[in-house]
Each structure stands twice: as structure tokens, then as C-alpha cells.
């Protein structure tokens with residue numbers, strides 16, 4: 001539905017986006033995952049029309065929208081800090097867009113009231129319309145921001161780190177609510193985040209933005225278990241990525257990835273002969289309740305992690321500073337031919 005082709009945007013010498021190809025299908029919750037500074041906000045601003053790309057095309061259902069004024073694009077934008085009007089009530093914040101938008105503005109008070117009420121019910125704020133926006137919680141403010149966007153019936157909703165300002169418990173609850181609201185409406189959401197967990201939990205599809213491009217766009221399951229590029233693997237916390245030349249037992253070139261739970265540890269020289277081996281020094285361990293993480297440093301300084309599920313412990317007792325063989329079967333290895 002929303003298609004970006006070869007989109008580039010630079011600020012002086014800083015290349016924020018470098019030929020982005022990206023599709024957000026209809027009726028989809030799309031997560032866009034990227035590190036800080038990877039160009040996520042820039043991408044949203046280009047789609048919304050707050051800025052224009054240097055090169056490339058943006059279209060919705062094959063109709064170009066780049067070059068169009070933002071208010072003519074029918075795109076909703078939920079800002080990280082919610083950007084509500086502090087002096088207006090919840091209902092007036094929601095109604096504002098209906099009343100004052102340049103395109104299809106309403107002036108029938110009954111219709112505005114009904115549409116506002118519908119939007120408040122949709123986001124679970126029935127009965128809160130008369131409150132001031134400073135007299136509600138952070139999660140409720142988030143929902144007002146969403147209602148204000150949804151009331152104008154956008155063709156797609158862009159959410160810039162929408163959960164960033166909420167505490168952890170509220171974030172988990174809003175995750176469920178955002179997904180449920182989107183499903184009820186059937187409109188696509190494009191949710192930008194730096195959190196892998198959030199991206200994988202929320203998205204029907206997850207796209208990874210790195211080095212100014214979309215490096216992979218897939219279902220959460222596929223992205224997590226089969227990252228196709230080193231950049232995508234680096235964004236998945238469960239993967240070690242390292243240079244293939246660190247491996248003993250097989251000649252492996254380029255950057256490779258092995259999942260934390262598919263690596264084992266043994267004393268030097270004791271690893272199974274058919275396994276690939278990486279020599280590394282044990283640094284420290286970290287217990288997280290049902291799991292424990294062990295941290296190692298390889299010869300070139302790369303930090304490697306191994307996870308042990310405490311219900312089925314597999315790692316021997318490790319001594320800080322001592323060297324070990326980390327090993328894994330060759331089918332646990334992901335190689336990225338020609339990837340950066």
C-alpha cells in the first residue's frame with residue numbers, strides 16, 4: 001500500500017537515508033527497528049511530508065504523495081511526546097483536527113461530538129472527554145494522541161517511538177491495546193522503535209533500518225530465527241555476530257552469526273571434533289532468574305554471550321579470566337555472503 005522507492009535524504013555531510021526501498025502492506029502492523037541515529041524519524045517525516053526526500057518516490061496505492069502538502073496526504077502522526085494542547089480538554093484535543101484540518105474540515109457540532117466520542121471509546125477513554133490533558137496519566141495521554149490521529153480516519157498511522165515516554169508496565173499494556181485498536185480499524189500502523197522486543201512483539205512484520213537502508217523486512221519469527229544480513233543479526237539480541245576467521249575447524253569468511261543458545265563451552269581442546277570452535281576468555285556471568293548469561297571476549301576483542309536456561313543447565317563452572325573453547329555445530333552458523 002505505502003511504497004518507498006530509492007528514498008535518500010542527507011543533512012549536509014550526514015547521509016540519513018541512502019536508497020530506502022520499503023513497502024508497508026494494507027491492514028498491517030509494521031514495526032521499523034533501528035538504532036539511535038539510523039534515520040527512523042527522518043523516514044517518518046518524509047512519509048508525513050514534513051520534509052521532502054533528495055531522491056526517490058513515495059506512493060500510496062500507486063499514487064505519488066511526495067511533493068504533496070502534509071495535510072493532503074491523509075496520514076496520521078503520533079509523536080513520541082504526544083504533542084497535545086495543554087490548555088484544551090481531552091475531547092477538544094481530539095476534536096481539534098476534525099474542526100481545523102485544511103482538508104474535509106467539519107463544522108457540524110453534533111457530528112464532531114459524535115466522532116470524538118467514537119474515537120474516545122475506541123481508545124478506552126469513554127468518560128474522560130471533559131478532563132484537562134494535564135489531569136490524566138501518561139498512558140491516557142498516549143491514547144488521547146492516538147484518538148486525535150484516528151478521528152481523522154487516516155490512510156496510515158505513523159507512530160514515532162510511541163511507548164518511549166511510558167513506564168515498563170504501561171508499555172506492555174499499551175502494546176496489546178495498540179495492536180487491538182489497529183486490528184479493529186484495519187488501517188496500517190508504522191511503529192518506529194529502537195527496542196527489538198517492542199518491534200518483535202508489536203509487528204505483523206518487522207523492518208530493520210541500518211546504514212541508511214532497510215536491510216530486512218520479514219515476519220518477527222523469520223527475522224528472529226533467520227536474519228538475512230549481519231546488520232539484522234546485530235539488532236537481534238539473541239545473536240552473536242563475529243568475524244568468521246575467529247572459527248577453528250572450518251574456513252569461514254566474512255561476518256557470521258550464531259545464536260546465544262546454540263553455543264556451548266568446553267575446556268580448551270575438549271570441544272567435539274565436528275564442531276566449530278572460537279577461543280575466548282571468560283569475563284563474567286549474569287543471572288536473570290530462569291536464565292544465566294555468560295560473557296566472553298574473543299581474540300580480536302569481540303564480546304560473545306552464551307545463554308543457559310537454568311532448568312537445563314549445560315555450561316561447566318567457569319573461572320573468570322580463564323580461556324575456553326566456545327563451540328557449535330556448523331548448521332547453527334549463519335553466513336552473510338558479501339554483507340557488510
Ligand SMILES: Nc1ncnc2c1ncn2[C@@H]1O[C@H](COP(=O)(O)OP(=O)(O)OP(=O)(O)O)[C@@H](O)[C@H]1O
Nearest residue numbers: 011014016034035036037038039040041042043194
Ligand atoms: N535537521 C537535521 N539536521 C542535521 N542532521 C539531522 C537532522 N535531522 C536528523 N539529522 C541526522 O540524521 C541522522 C538520522 O536522524 P534521525 O533523527 O532520523 O534518527 P533516529 O533513528 O530517529 O534517531 P533516534 O532514535 O535517536 O531518534 C542522524 O545522524 C541525525 O543526526
